[in-house]
Amino acid sequence: MVFMVLSTIYVLVFPTLAGSMTGYISVMKAFVKDRSGSIIPFENFNYVAYIIHDGQRVNLTADYIIPYADTANAKSKQDPMASSPSPDCPDPGDKICSLKNAASHYVSNYGFYGLDDVNTTWEIDGVYLEPPALNISAFYLTYYTPPSNNLSDNRLFGNGWVDPRTGQRPFNDSARLTWTANGQLFSIDDIKANGACQPMMNAYEWGFSFVQAILNAIIMTAWTIGLWLLWLAAQYKLPLQREQEVAKGWRAVSYLAETMRRQFDEAGINPQSLREKPLKQEINKYLNGGDISFIAESPEKSQLSLGHGLLLWFKQNKWWCLVFFLLLLGTGLSQRPVLYPLFATVYGMLMAMALVDGVASRILVILPFMIVSLFGLLFALLYVT
Numbered sequence: 434m435v436f437m438v439l440s441t442i443y444v445l446v447f448p449t450l451a452g453s454m455t456g457y458i459s460v461m462k463a464f465v466k467d468r469s470g471s472i473i474p475f476e477n478f479n480y481v482a483y484i485i486h487d488g489q490r491v492n493l494t495a496d497y498i499i500p501y502a503d504t505a506n507a508k509s510k511q512d513p514m515a516s517s518p519s520p521d522c523p524d525p526g527d528k529i530c531s532l533k534n535a536a537s538h539y540v541s542n543y544g545f546y547g548l549d550d551v552n553t554t555w556e557i558d559g560v561y562l563e564p565p566a567l568n569i570s571a572f573y574l575t576y577y578t579p580p581s582n583n584l585s586d587n588r589l590f591g592n593g594w595v596d597p598r599t600g601q602r603p604f605n606d607s608a609r610l611t612w613t614a615n616g617q618l619f620s621i622d623d624i625k626a627n628g629a630c631q632p633m634m635n636a637y638e639w640g641f642s643f644v645q646a647i648l649n650a651i652i653m654t655a656w657t658i659g660l661w662l663l664w665l666a667a668q669y670k671l672p673l674q675r676e677q678e679v680a681k682g683w684r685a686v687s688y689l690a691e692t693m694r695r696q697f698d699e700a701g702i703n704p705q706s707l708r709e710k711p712l713k714q715e716i717n718k719y720l721n722g723g724d725i726s727f728i729a730e731s732p733e734k735s736q737l738s739l740g741h742g743l744l745l746w747f748k749q750n751k752w753w754c755l756v757f758f759l760l761l762l763g764t765g766l767s768q769r770p771v772l773y774p775l776f777a778t779v780y781g782m783l784m785a786m787a788l789v790d791g792v793a794s795r796i797l798v799i800l801p802f803m804i805v806s807l808f809g810l811l812f813a814l815l816y817v818t
Contacts, residue, residue, distance in 0.1 A: 437663075440656060451649065454641060454649065455642070459632035459637060461633070462475070462631065464630075465623075466627040467627075478619070481500055481501075482536070482574070483533065491567065492558070498616070498618070499532050500529060535556045539567060540591055540594070543566040544597075546596075550566075552564060572604070573609045574591040701719075702716070756782070761779050771814060774805070774806045774813060775806050777809065781803065784798055784799075
């Protein structure tokens, strides 16, 4: 009785629960406060590739910052704190891209920090430089490649460079990853300390609560299992446990005739020896009009409890249960995402076993889920692997 009341309440409030999972939320964007107190959108930040400290020697400014040309990682919705900058140039003819490649080629030939006391050449405009070499440094460089003389080569040099003074590789530590914006440098610690996500005014997007969706799925699963157990109780525990269906038609006529004959015999009434009116009087007198009911065993004599009904159901469906658990365990323990679409078939088998009887009916229920699994497997094989 308690479950039936709770089930009724759940059905009534389900539209509210389903509707509250979704809705409009404010668009959130990341901002970082710079050293002057100004707020800068994080999408305007670029990763730092190199810094030319004596840039005036090659027609640049002192401490000239060369960013990565590709800032897609910083501008995407992915977490830029967990990604690495890309050295690729969307346009090799771009000024920043050319500077980055020229600096990469320069340090691959003459090293960092201007340690070489030799004549050098800056590839852009062929600027000839007397000793010492340019003082170029970096923070974190993603790739180490052999020196290249191809100016359009987008790969960077420096990740594996060894400082001859310390024997260390100063540019292969991702913790030194640095951004630049408005001519300022920002380390990871700066971003974490001064960065924050703020809602945009008059900007909204469709939101979805996965936590609430999971909770609703758990409640719905418990509700479904409860209804199934209630059905089992009706089948195996209630008085009409021996009957497949409520009698009607010719079966009802046969039950009625059999019951009337038995009650006539018990009351000592012979319907063949009486006319219609006396027979009616005898029925009202001795049988109170007569009644008919199915003969059901008393609860004390009944051997079929709910637990026994469950056991009986599992025995009747042992092969279905075996295939279900093997498919469930095999898909779950494989830990291969390409097989996860098979969970649709597993769910279809669960629904079929709980809702219908008969092989043909169950296959009809499972078939749509099998089709979904098949398309999921094909998609995973083509695009995931």
